[in-house]
Amino acid sequence: MLLFAISYLAGVLTILSPCILPVLPFVFSRAGTSFLRGILPMLAGMALTFALVATLAAVGGSWVVTANEIGRALAVVVLAVLGLSLLSPVVATTVAAPFVALGMRLSPDRETGEVNIGGSLLLGVATGLLWAPCAGPVLGLVLTGAALNGANGQTTLLLAAYATGAATSLALAVLAGGRVLALMKRSLGIGERVRQALGVAVLAGVVAIAFGFDTGALARLSYASTAGIEQSLLQRLGASPPGGQEGRLASEDATAPGYRSILPVEGTLPALDGATTWLNSAPLSASSLRGKVVLVDFWTYSCINCIRTLPYLRAWAEKYREQGLVIIGVHSPEFAFEKKLDNVKAAVDRFGITYPVAVDNDFRIWRAFRNNYWPALYFVDAEGRIRHHQFGEGSYERSEQAIRELLAEAAGGRPAHEEDVTPHASAAEAAPDLAALRSGETYLGYAQATGFTSPQGLGTDQRRDYTIGDLALNTWGLSGTWTTASDHARAEAPDAALAYRFEARDLHLVLGPAPDDGRPVRFRVTLDGDPPGADHGADTDADGYGVISDTRLYQLVRQSGAVRGRRFEIRFLAPGANAYAFTFG
Template sequence: MKPHKSLFTWSLLAAITAFAIAACGGDLDPANAPTQIVVAPTATQSADSPEPTHTPVVSPTNPLPLPTYPDGVLEVYGGNGWLNSDPFTIAEQTADGKVVLVDFWTYTCVNCIRTFQFLKEWHAKYADNGLVILGVHTPEFEFEEDYNNVRDSLLREDIQWPIVQDNDYETWNSFGNRYWPAKYLIGIDGQLRYRHFGEGAYVEAEHAIRDALTEAGWDVSDIPIGTIDRSPRDPVANRITRELYGGYQRNYTQSGLYAGQEQYYIEPDSTREYLDDGNYTPQQWYLQGLWTNGPESIMHARSTDNLEDHIAFQFVGRSANVVVNPEGTEPYDVFVEIDGRPLKPEEAGMDIMFDDEGRSYFRVTEPRLYAFLETPEFGEHIVKLTSNSDDFAIFAFTFGINEGGI
């Protein structure tokens, strides 16, 4: 999704909420809807559409001809901290005969995480052969601005190429970028050689890297090229639940209305009691118990003893993840059910554990994406997450139809 979307006024939104909630069973595709109009969510996103990104992409293919940029535009501006490297400029690298692959990402973006294996392969192959990968970490959520959180994500994912923090969106804006992930390949003349938005096209991208390196005088002819062009998808999957956001900043936008209960839309930053009646509209989440609607997340608003409160949704796909930022300092557990029962081991995402009673849960220890569901086959289910902790804050749910999780 775009990082900066104009928000409608609360009074206007309150007036249209009843209509919008009632219309949520329609077949409109938010990616094709007119801009600046609140639309009803679709039942699911088509799996035949381009690889999902945080923003709808009309086409993931490389547009031709590529734009020509004035000198100095494709450059690092500002910078709120560097990791894995001392600060440098793109111009310094290209003047030294290097080709620069700029990768815009943010560490809780599931689409970005899916590209890491390919970035790691390119870094291993070409770092000593003229390629500099520069990760520009432009945060989607406020907690992603924290240097320590970004550093921890690099250690967790074993990312070794240079990273610059772009908390103020200065480099993002200089490129005119709108997507996570997005890749821009810059030749030694400082001009764009290739760009790609979203996942996939990995063989195409590697060919572009090799062509740019060859033009720059590097011999990569003996280096084998990769053969995987995209992550393998479930052959049966033809649709997928869209990304679901918790905070009101994104619920009141063109593609919003992620919350399925009218109480959510009455007033921002308000704590209210919710009743889950079990009647779920696809593409929305539902609450039971006491919750507070914040700008970036929906927050559990009380401590409980017996997992009385939950968040639930109808899920279509293979895998599910949640972005959680613990509001306090103490770890806490989030229990997961599918169709009214605990997960089976073969349905457990990589962060799931099981207690002595056979209940499935994950432990929240840091702000990040938690992979909690990975079903062995494509399907449609009701999923519930619940925690006794009043530190439980949900920023986003993301979903997948790839074989092998996440």
């Protein structure tokens, strides 16, 4: 229930986002009309259409994208007719008959001012089609969850709650606007000019939408203006993570013959038959693992938090294997390149992983666990019951104590008094310097990009020349020729550069060569305009040079002295490099 409340309140906040601007003229075209016949049907149509289109987007598939673009184009035409009919009756009567009828149906009657419920509903449908691609970060979280957990009734209801919240705030705005318009008509007698002004506003909105301004610049402004509010809301009202309560750990002296841990039962180990393939092992099943203590780790190989957890997983696998512990890595990809089996195999070799890895490209195991996190660790007892979990990196001592308790329970003994593992970790696997960390994960594809400041604005699947401009802390920019896709930015010419002003000990960047030819791409990194010297990362030398040979996370900076804010720049010496996301440590 709490998730629905969060979605509804997030929808209410949509009115604060510039992303809603192109929709407002169409909504305010119903200002001053009957609430039941004009405003309510329009908002209901908008909310229902939005929920339907967004649900289809969650299901995925190229046909959905095409259908949405077709519907969007039709909506632009319909609303352009509405704008023309508001602007001039002469123009409206000269338009082809079917469009005239539709446009006039959407407009209030010129003599009586009455509106048609069906026309208002149709206006809402058209507006919902326009609004669907432009909703803010919470919508992105809902759709991401739907993509990972599968489309279901809850997804649609969450989207409907979000749309209802937006409709609520818009209804209040329209009602207030209607009173203002009524006052202007009574006192100044300029009703016709008000109607024409609405027509101009509608047409301006149509032009903005037709040129993609609503899903481009306004969408990016939406992230900047509302993401903080929505994130604060989520943190204040955030629901408990799935998987039950945090497991309590028994003290080491809570022992007796027939020892049983007080770790609560959180669920049952689901079937593991959804993997597309297995590495380092034949396929495993829940039944074949009975009698073993199992640790299931959901990870993906370019995730920095997952990478920093791996040294502990390797150490636990080695230390407790003979006592009956089985660690299973479930590789559930975040980016498309992480679905390629050769990339996953290379990562398993590179990280020295010898325990079984289930390749979960279809997210079937992920959904079976109802998981939502990278990394996520689930601790399963010898009877196949989930007894403890850890979401995110950290809490390694508590996790190891859970392993010892479950092994002791399975053996009928007591947890051993042992030292916790202290694995050696270097390069990107080293723990972060949290005290000095002032920068956070930043995606470079336009679907989730934040902090972009190049004056040209971030293009959407367009080849464009950029200049970097001034950078404040945690902002970034491009120079040279780039094409930005939904999940990455691609350097299209030699000397294309990417700059970021950050404050952290470590800077990582997920990079890869062009997938069509896979040729290595050389690059050079500078800090504040100079070679990094002693501050170079594991994947660069002191002069800042490095090579992109495969698609993975690259450590480009590790500050060797006191951590301070720096201006990072990477310049690609050949075209073809793909850049996905910054992470810091």
